[in-house]
């Protein structure tokens with residue numbers, strides 16, 4: 001049955017209406033995105049109304065935003081808002097925290113603006129006004145702003161690792177979002193002064209600045225500024241930053257600066273820097289339509305997402321290592337199939353960066369495989385970074401936790417924290433939770449694309465008239481999705497529903513009748529094109545069997561192991577759910593293991609757990625599915641079931657929880673990949 005939670009009703013009431021709020025000034029600007037197959041709805045055109053994402057949004061609004069604010073007000077944290085007050089001359093003091101702290105403060109302001117764009121709470125508006133006034137005062141007369149340099153004796157642009165471009169890039173994006181949702185130009189004026197400064201400084205491409213762009217949020221930020229102002233210089237400069245990569249001797253794979261991006265064939269180097277570069281380049285391609293850039297991004301995607309991505313959607317296989325071209329790299333993409341679960345670096349920012357990049361590739365292509373990655377990241381490697389109560393964060397998101405910790409990085413914490421020595425990840429999570437609703441839908445002149453499922457309302461203008469659509473579902477726990485059309489243009493409009501790559505046997509009904517014209521093939525959009533009437537319904541059913549997945553046989557550390565998935569969710573086994581005296585490492589599954597879904601509404605924020613039988617055995621270390629042509633282009637595949645019954649007397653009761661919900665019940669050990677017994 002479909003459920004609308006009490007939480008959703010509260011959320012709708014809090015928003016003042018069950019319908020969609022005003023999209024804000026400048027909600028639709030035809031200037032930009034001409035090479036996109038689908039554009040994003042404006043911030044106020046979509047709202048969560050019930051279920052999983054409505055609850056996550058409620059937690060964001062009531063808890064997580066303020067948790068992050070408290071951390072940013074703590075001088076012990078790595079990102080500190082007070083630096084802006086000091087740089088503005090409003091207080092005395094020295095710079096606090098890390099070089100990239102400004103950028104992380106802007107990411108939080110972006111999250112506040114995004115939440116304001118949905119709920120229109122005036123307190124958020126005032127909070128933004130206060131901080132924007134301070135930031136404007138902190139900005140140097142020539143437009144430069146990066147408090148780690150302004151409050152120290154270091155010179156500007158002395159070292160890329162000072163993160164000035166990262167800081168400034170996030171200012172540009174936060175200001176663009178603020179302008180879009182409020183119509184005020186206070187922050188945008190700061191951004192324009194900064195954009196002009198960057199144009200003057202980098203436009204002539206001085207050779208001594210050829211390698212600037214550590215963690216290049218500046219590329220996305222400049223495209224955002226272009227889209228908000230229509231000023232082509234900012235787009236051109238974003239293109240310049242893409243072209244600078246690998247254009248001068250002395251670059252490194254660490255920052256994707258050794259090979260020109262248009263010649264690149266692999267995802268390489270620091271995984272956050274990489275995903276930000278690829279996402280920024282996709283933004284540039286959306287405006288210029290340049291085929292060479294799109295081709296390069298597709299090649300790099302093949303490398304990243306079919307050979308170097310964890311089953312959770314995480315990227316960044318190791319802390320320290322070497323690229324395949326022999327460069328020392330850290331926090332980086334691994335080699336092909338190098339996917340160790342325990343030492344996975346899998347930084348939250350990189351995982352979300354992967355989703356940001358894939359959402360842009362989806363917009364460019366309309367190809368559902370990119371939406372599959374967005375969804376994989378969101379439900380697994382992004383949500384794992386925040387506690388189920390909206391508090392407490394993770395930086396690394398490994399797929400296994402044991403007592404062996406000596407070879408882990410200092411970011412591999414066993415428990416969640418509220419402040420940290422590097423605070424980039426929490427504001428990355430909150431700004432993302434503030435925009436998933438916009439990722440959920442796509443719009444083109446005669447079509448609505450449903451990319452992600454969740455109880456929601458969409459209200460927008462298409463060519464030919466108003467469209468109001470409601471989505472009701474208990475996804476991701478249940479695969480039934482109902483769309484109800486409340487208003488539609490008096491002409492044919494296509495509703496394009498994404499059939500996830502895992503959804504074999506999906507069925508579709510329109511107004512209760514089998515939709516014979518629609519082929520619901522996995523990994524594609526199914527298009528229902530008709531003249532819609534108010535009250536029309538679409539029922540999509542996505543079967544969600546529990547599946548055991550094997551990894552590509554060249555993934556050495558995953559040989560002989562399986563991961564359990566159901567729908568978009570990856571599951572894990574946590575030590576809390578294993579009988580006393582049984583080491584987690586000895587809990588195995590058989591290929592025929594029956595694991596039954598069981599809804600637990602008040603547990604871990606409301607989850608479906610999987611209960612069933614494991615065995616106390618260790619699988620033989622041979623590939624679950626051997627090498628063969630069927631692995632071509634695939635990293636994970638379902639294990640054929642039906643064999644290996646549980647040996648009598650050796651059965652163990654096991655309960656698996658969604659991976660994202662681990663580490664919410666005190667210290668534990670955890671594993672996503674479990675040995676396959678009798679394999």
Ligand SMILES: [Zn+2]
Nearest residue numbers: 348349424425
């Ligand atoms: Zn981070």
